Amino acid sequence: MFNRLHIAIVGYGTGGQAAAVALSADGHRVEVFEQAPQPRPIGAGFLLQPTGMQALWRLGLLEGALRHGMRIGRLYGESQAGRAVMDMRYHDLDARLFGLGLQRGALFALLDAAWTEGRTLHAGQRIAELDADRGLLRDEGGNLHGPFDLVIVADGAASRLRHAVAPPSLDRPYPWGAHWCLVAQRDWPFANELRQRYVGARRMVGMLPVGTRPGDDTPHISFFWSVPVDALGSAQDAAQWRRDVTQVWPEAAAMLCDTAVPDGLAHARYRDTVHVQWHRGRAVLLGDSAHAMSPQLGQGANMALLDALALRDALREHATLADAFAAYQRERRAHVGIYHFWSRWLTPLFQSERDRLAAVRDRVFHPLNRMPGGRGQALRVLTGTRRGWMGVMSLDAGFLDAIEIRRGETVAPDRGAWAR
Numbered sequence: 001m002f003n004r005l006h007i008a009i010v011g012y013g014t015g016g017q018a019a020a021v022a023l024s025a026d027g028h029r030v031e032v033f034e035q036a037p038q039p040r041p042i043g044a045g046f047l048l049q050p051t052g053m054q055a056l057w058r059l060g061l062l063e064g065a066l067r068h069g070m071r072i073g074r075l076y077g078e079s080q081a082g083r084a085v086m087d088m089r090y091h092d093l094d095a096r097l098f099g100l101g102l103q104r105g106a107l108f109a110l111l112d113a114a115w116t117e118g119r120t121l122h123a124g125q126r127i128a129e130l131d132a133d134r135g136l137l138r139d140e141g142g143n144l145h146g147p148f149d150l151v152i153v154a155d156g157a158a159s160r161l162r163h164a165v166a167p168p169s170l171d172r173p174y175p176w177g178a179h180w181c182l183v184a185q186r187d188w189p190f191a192n193e194l195r196q197r198y199v200g201a202r203r204m205v206g207m208l209p210v211g212t213r214p215g216d217d218t219p220h221i222s223f224f225w226s227v228p229v230d231a232l233g234s235a236q237d238a239a240q241w242r243r244d245v246t247q248v249w250p251e252a253a254a255m256l257c258d259t260a261v262p263d264g265l266a267h268a269r270y271r272d273t274v275h276v277q278w279h280r281g282r283a284v285l286l287g288d289s290a291h292a293m294s295p296q297l298g299q300g301a302n303m304a305l306l307d308a309l310a311l312r313d314a315l316r317e318h319a320t321l322a323d324a325f326a327a328y329q330r331e332r333r334a335h336v337g338i339y340h341f342w343s344r345w346l347t348p349l350f351q352s353e354r355d356r357l358a359a360v361r362d363r364v365f366h367p368l369n370r371m372p373g374g375r376g377q378a379l380r381v382l383t384g385t386r387r388g389w390m391g392v393m394s395l396d397a398g399f400l401d402a403i404e405i406r407r408g409e410t411v412a413p414d415r416g417a418w419a420r
Contacts, residue, residue: 003149004027004028004029005023005028005029005149005150005315006028006029006031006148006149006150007023007028007029007030007031007148007149007150007151007152008030008031008032008033008135008137008145008146008148008150008151008152009030009031009032009033009151009152009154010032010033010127010130010137010151010152010153010154010155010161011032011033011034011153011154011155011156011287011289012032012034012036012039012121013042013154013156013287013288013304014107014108014111014287014300014301014304014305015154015286015287015288015304015305015307015308016032016034016152016154016155016286016287017108017111017112017115018055018059018111018304018305018307018308018309019152019154019286019307019308019311019312020032020111020115020119021059021111021114021115021308022059022308022309022311022312023311023312023315024115024117024118024119025117026312026315026316028315029118030118030120031120031121031122031145031148032120032121032122033122033125033127033137033139033145034121034122034123034124034125035124035125035126035127035155036123036124037123037124038123039112039121039123040105040108041103041104041105041107041108042104042266043104043180043266043268044103044104044180044181044182044210044222044223044224044266045101045102045103045104045182045208045210045220045221045222046101046102046104046208046210046222046298046300046301047072047099047100047101047102047194047208047298048065048069048099048100048101048102048107048301048302049099049298049299049302049382049383049384050090050097050098050099050383050384050385050395050403051302051306051383051384051385051393051395052100052301052302052305052306052384053065053100053399053403054395054396054399055302055305055306055308055309056110056305057396057398057399057402058309058396058399059114059309060114061110061111061114062399062402062403064110065100065102065106065107065110066100066403068102068103068106068110068211068212068213068214069100069101069102069106069210069211070100070101070102070191070192070209070210070211070219071098071099071100071101071192072090072098072099072100072101072192072193072194072208072209073089073090073091073098073099073192073193074087074088074089074090074192074193074194075087075088075089075099075193075194075196075382076088076190076193076194076195076196077195077196077197077198078196078197078198079197079198079199079362080197080198080199080248083362083363083366084366085198085361085362085365085366086196086365086366086369087366087369087370088369088375088378088379088382090379090382090383092375092376092379093376093379093380093383094400096400096403096404097383097403098403099194099383101194101208101209101210101211101222102210102211103182103210103211103212103213103220103222105213105214106210106211106212106213106214107301109213109214109215110214113214125139126139126140127139127140127145127155127160127161128140128160129164130151130153130161130164130165130283131164132151132164132165132280132281132282132283133280133281133282134146134147134281134282135147135148135149135150135151135281135282135283136148137151147282148282149282149321150282150283150284150321151282151283151284152283152284152286152311153165153283153284153285153286153289154285154286154287154289154304155289156287156288156289156292157269157270157271157273157288157289157292158269158271159273159285159288159289161289162273162275162285162289162290164280164283165277165278165279165280165283165284165285166275166276166277166278166279166280166285168273168274168275169274169275169276170272170273170274171271171272171273171274172271172272172273173229173269173270173271173272174229174269174270174271174272174294174347174351175228175229175230175352176226176227176228176229176270176347176351176352177226177227177228177229177232177267177268177269177270178224178225178226178227178267178268178295179224179225179227179232179235179265179266179267179268180222180223180224180225180265180266180267180268181222181223181256181259181264181265181266182210182220182221182222182223183220183221183223183255183256183258183259184218184219184220184221184255184258185209185218185219185220185221186255188207188209188221188255190207190209191209191219192209193209194206194207194208195207195208197248197249197252198350198358198362199248200355200358200359201348201349201350201351201352201353201354201355201357201358201361202352202353202355202358203226203244203248204224204225204226204350204351205223205224205225205226205245205248205249205252206222206223206224206225207221207222207223207224207252207255208221208222208224209221209222210222221255223252223255223256223259225245226350226351229269232267232269233262235261235262235265236262238261238262241261241262242256242261268295270292270293270294270295271288271292271293272292272293272294272340272343272344273288273289273290273291273292273293274291274340275290275291277329278290278325278328278329278332278333279325279326279328279329282321284311284325284328286304286307286308286311287300287303287304287307287308288300288304290307290332290336291303291332291336291340293339293340293343293344294343294344294346294347294351296343296346296347296350296351297339297342297343297346297381297382299339299343299384302384303335303336303339303384306332306335307328307332310328310331310332311324311328314327314328314331334387334388334391335387335393337388338381338386338387338388338389339381339386342381349361349365380392
């Protein structure tokens with residue numbers, strides 16, 4: 001796009017941060033409105049997939065992420081009885097690939113430090129109204145901001161502004177949430193694996209090594225405890241909460257010995273939101289405001305990073321906002337749709353009261369994923385590279401070379417499937 005735009009971004013989460021970095025670097029004048037008086041990361045840790053790592057590579061931030069993150073080569077889940085339910089290894093798809101366990105604080109700091117050009121951040125500004133056609137914002141104090149050439153709505157899964165852009169075709173909260181926290185890694189034996197343990201579909205413990213963050217060189221693990229939303233306050237009885245976790249996984253519970261309960265636990269709630277239309281007038285949706293989904297497939301932050309770069313590229317390649325928005329929506333919906341489908345259908349297998357369904361999961365999920373065709377398809381979904389039912393989102397040959405060199409590998413497998 002020839003003209004440089006005056007852009008407002010509502011929300012300073014991963015998507016808003018990445019959009020601010022990418023669009024400011026292209027010469028646009030960017031202002032961010034964030035409701036928190038002191039912007040900070042939300043959540044403990046997450047798994048950055050190869051698609052998300054490639055997005056950071058395109059932003060010039062991959063080295064920092066690799067420096068702080070923990071390489072994850074295996075995702076393993078088992079029933080309380082010790083039956084393998086899930087055992088997925090990145091190298092079965094490509095020997096160069098891995099996931100990256102990363103603290104939310106590390107990604108937040110990397111993106112925040114990278115936004116240096118024309119930085120204008122309005123903290124403590126809660127935007128209550130959006131006029132998408134005129135590019136105007138009104139905060140809760142009644143103050144008007146704009147007009148802007150472009151407004152990016154990136155205010156998260158519980159977006160207050162998505163309806164001003166377009167009514168979602170689906171927007172509902174999930175009945176299950178989670179308690180989260182970070183714990184010091186110490187002598188945890190699975191330093192390069194995401195480990196989960198299940199009791200039916202009602203209880204799940206997850207342990208993900210997530211490395212360090214700027215200003216703190218202590219490696220940490222992100223702990224996850226699945227609970228119904230109406231029981232998120234159950235940790236008020238700290239002794240009972242610890243007994244419940246210990247009953248499922250004693251070794252994981254022991255890692256929380258220094259964690260204050262309930263004060264040291266964060267609460268997470270999730271939504272399932274689908275938009276057919278992602279834009280209107282001068283406004284466009286990005287990240288969870290456009291496509292919130294269950295965290296079961298661990299794609300949220302990755303999708304937000306991809307959204308930001310897809311929007312930047314669309315603005316580069318098209319002469320009008322309308323054409324750029326249409327191209328951005330077309331590109332991202334083609335990728336996001338299959339993840340909405342699978343997260344919606346997989347979530348009840350792991351977070352619900354359907355124990356009979358979980359019993360079937362325990363018996364057939366792992367054997368199905370070990371079948372040659374099923375394993376490859378599951379790994380493509382895991383890595384974020386599935387596009388539609390059978391398509392593939394290619395990984396750039398330069399990115400694959402970068403992570404191969406960074407890992408110190410000397411022998412590269414055939415890269416044709418990825419470089420095409």
